[in-house]
Amino acid sequence: MAVEYCLFHPQGGGQPADRGWVDGHEIVPARDHDAGLVVARSAGDLPLPDFTVGQSVEVRIDLAARRTYAALHTAGHPIEAAGRAQGWTHAANTHFPGQARIEFTAARPDPRLDTPEGREEATEALRTYVAKAIAEDAPVTWEYDAEGRRIVHLAGLHSAPCGGTHVRSLGDLADIVLPTLKVKKGRIRVSYSAVHRDFP
Ligand SMILES: [Zn+2]
Structure with a gap:
């Protein structure tokens, strides 16, 4: 079929x-x-x-699985935006349950990444950014560009080509947890978890 x-x-x-x-x-x-x-x-x-x-x-x-995957995938977008706001470049992403993470590279040395306290400080900046985006309930919309690519927009925060599944707005996300980021093989690795808010 x-x-x-x-x-x-x-x-x-x-x-x-x-x-x-x-x-x-x-x-x-x-x-x-x-x-x-x-x-x-x-x-x-x-x-x-x-x-x-x-x-x-x-x-x-399977609606429960769809919502779980959509929440995990969508949460990656504000985290990507938060990393870009730190001056980092998006490098890779994974949205599988239990393994979800966004990876970045830093073009300029970021001295915060060299110490545990600095990495926690940088992670806290990401958490603050993401929490604000969710509190503002930024809508998730999309359009096709001139080349036929599907571009996903998070209000004024972030736009990226994306074919994934999404929640309707960031207020649908709940229980977002970002453990302290890690730096591995030159990559800034931001792991996270998120769930879909229960429907009323
Ligand atoms: Zn997406």
């Missing part, structure tokens, strides 16, 4: 794939690089039935 705009998010950009079902068959969405499409593949040993073009199917998604 291949559709141009798949409802399921494949693994990519440091984010896990959605979990879902098509007519009760558990699927794994995956990016088919040859076709340039997101396709749903069977999650089990048995192949999916032969669906035909135009056929109606019932599609279900």
Whole structure:
């Protein structure tokens, strides 16, 4: 089965794939690089039935997993913005539960990074920035640029090309924790955790 705009998010950009079902068959969405499409593949040993073009199917998604992944992914954006505000350059990101982190490089020596107290001070600056962005409930919006890239905006804070899943606004994020950052192999590593605020 291949559709141009798949409802399921494949693994990519440091984010896990959605979990879902098509007519009760558990699927794994995956990016088919040859076709340039997101396709749903069977999650089990048995192949999916032969669906035909135009056929109606019932599609279900694991909403708890989607919200967990969206919260972890979205939280990376204000952390990236906070790091840029420190003068650092974004280098890499991972949004898997238990491993979420944003990595930066510093073009100029940042003496705070040389001592435990300095690293805690720098982390506290990140925490303050992120807490303010969440308190202001910055909306998450997106648009396609002239090259067809999806650009995600966090109000006036941050814009970046991104194909991930997001919460509607930063106020949907809860329990953001940033342990003291680490410096490894020349990279500033900011680990974090975050959850989706409960819906009323
Ligand atoms: Zn994103």
